[in-house]
Amino acid sequence: MKLKRVLTAAALAGGLVACATSPLGRQQFLLMPAGQMDEMGATAYAQMKEEQTLSSSQGDTAYVRCVANAITSTLDGSQQWEVNLFQDDSANAFALPGGKIGVNTGLLKVAKTPDQLATVLGHEVGHVQAQHSNERMSLEYATQNGLQLLGSLAGQDSATKQGIMAALGVGTQYGLTLPFSRKHEAEADIIGLQLMAQAGFDPNASVALWQNMAAANGGGPPEFMSTHPSNETRINGLRARIPDVMPLYQQARAAGRKPQCQR
Numbered sequence: 201m202k203l204k205r206v207l208t209a210a211a212l213a214g215g216l217v218a219c220a221t222s223p224l225g226r227q228q229f230l231l232m233p234a235g236q237m238d239e240m241g242a243t244a245y246a247q248m249k250e251e252q253t254l255s256s257s258q259g260d261t262a263y264v265r266c267v268a269n270a271i272t273s274t275l276d277g278s279q280q281w282e283v284n285l286f287q288d289d290s291a292n293a294f295a296l297p298g299g300k301i302g303v304n305t306g307l308l309k310v311a312k313t314p315d316q317l318a319t320v321l322g323h324e325v326g327h328v329q330a331q332h333s334n335e336r337m338s339l340e341y342a343t344q345n346g347l348q349l350l351g352s353l354a355g356q357d358s359a360t361k362q363g364i365m366a367a368l369g370v371g372t373q374y375g376l377t378l379p380f381s382r383k384h385e386a387e388a389d390i391i392g393l394q395l396m397a398q399a400g401f402d403p404n405a406s407v408a409l410w411q412n413m414a415a416a417n418g419g420g421p422p423e424f425m426s427t428h429p430s431n432e433t434r435i436n437g438l439r440a441r442i443p444d445v446m447p448l449y450q451q452a453r454a455a456g457r458k459p460q461c462q463r
């Protein structure tokens with residue numbers, strides 16, 4: 201029934217429908233034009249910058265940018281990425297379509313090394329690379345709200361705006377959290393491992409990061425803790441995948457990719 205509604209919305213949208221394939225080969229049904237996702241991401245980010253406090257620490261901000269830039273420099277294309285550190289105690293981070301990354305100061309207490317921070321940022325950028333928010337919006341919102349969503353974020357009523365923020369993965373601050381599905385989390389974990397390895401960060405650090413995250417587990421559920429996979433499942437999944445990406449890591453290091461990011 202859900203599919204039928206999607207198909208109806210797709211028919212309405214006419215020509216905007218794309219059957220896509222995720223970076224890991226999974227079939228996806230995407231209704232939203234990529235350019236519009238980018239615009240929504242940028243608008244949401246601008247709003248967050250307006251309403252939330254940025255860290256006053258230039259050193260910590262530079263450190264976070266160093267790690268994020270190392271990750272995004274491995275991507276194809278000409279996308280420029282904006283990276284900011286938000287003054288917020290919850291251990292969280294996000295990446296949005298349109299090249300936007302946010303890290304909370306609270307994450308730096310949990311992600312204790314550059315490689316651990318790269319684990320989180322690789323994961324978040326993985327969600328963007330795999331167009332997960334487009335997929336969520338296509339399934340959960342475009343079907344209900346039809347072509348409304350094809351307008352700009354700024355012009356939406358508050359309920360729709362809240363839904364869009366949630367689908368983008370930044371709804372917590374706006375009263376509606378929509379966790380990524382287990383499928384999306386697993387995909388972002390795998391893409392994240394690949395990205396961090398290609399950037400020259402040690403993929404083994406991902407295990408320590410998620411162990412730290414499980415130990416901390418306070419200050420509200422961060423994006424990547426608020427969904428189904430138990431920490432143990434997640435850590436076991438990562439452990440199983442690390443050998444696949446070690447050659448990428450070794451190649452990156454041999455090619456001189458040795459990010460020098462220090463707090």
Ligand SMILES: [Zn+2]
Nearest residue numbers: 380385388424
């Ligand atoms: Zn996630």
